[in-house]
Amino acid sequence: MSRLNAPSPDDVPDGAKGILDNVGAQFGFVPNMFATLASNPAVLDVVMTLQGTLSRVLDAKTRHTIALAVSQANGCDYCLAMHTHVSSGLPGMSSDDIDLARAGSSIDPKRAAVARFAQQVVESRGQVSDADLAAVRGAGYTDPQILAIVTVAVQVLLTNFINNVNQTDNDIPTASSVGTRG
Template identity: 40%
Template sequence: MSRLPTPATIAEAPTASQPMLDAVNRQLGVVPNLFRLVANSPAALEGYLNLSGALAKGTLAPPTRERIALAVAEANGCDYCLSAHTYLAKNFAKLGDDEIAANRNGSSNDPKADAAVKFAKRLVDMRGRVSETDLQAVKSAGYDSAQIIEIIQHVALNVWTNYLNVAVDTDIDFPVVRAHEAG
């Protein structure tokens, strides 16, 4: 059970959050627990939705964005985000089980995406302190400066949702996927 209250309905959320949750409902057909939880702070919900929306307009393909989300969620041990992004990866990005498993392990079966996922995982592992070699690897795979910045921003956004969901133990409302045991 979540350690912070999650409004059960849009109407139970703070008034300032309700129009934003209505927009999420129109877009997704449902309002996942993460959004309703974040709605406790209208400012945080607005920031999350604005950053997510801006990044969706970027040049990284949706499957690559999902691959990054899976790698980051696994690295941070976030079951909520692993569950949500596994669902999105299968149903919207059309990634297969082998690809999802590779992503969770910090790689990809697609050579170009592999560089992005490895770079994202390296960002998490090194807390942003990547080497020139790390940058050159992602550049050599064909990612330009704007795309590298987008990869970094996707990592940052996913780290935020991972930390939030782990800290408050958000109730998982997707088919449950658990992080591998940290060794």
């Protein structure tokens, strides 16, 4: 059971109503995470603005590969379910690729490097090694793109932390267990 209170639909603060309407239109319903965030319109706005801005820095498959790798590393069941659900609707993102992303890899070698790097960012708390940077650069990523990868990983950390603190009730299909890389 979620540990933080979400406002009832009638009690959603004015500053959050429009945002929730947009979320509902996008998903066909308002996921519990967003309903909970609506209790603080400023926080909801920060999360939505950050997600919207970051949707322009890397392609969707790369962003969701990062989200799956980071959410697995953080043990965020809600975010794993959400990103698995969204990723499964992306063209060219198979269930095998989703499972690999969660394990810090990918069918695509370039996205595999991103998944490994994102997990290293999380596991090392940003103290990645020169070899980690060389690997992601070797996969073809530029320094501006590496900044985008780190920023997307941190945005995912934000929602992971919110959902882990809340123990958000899962209102989307749950993600199956996948082992993390060793």
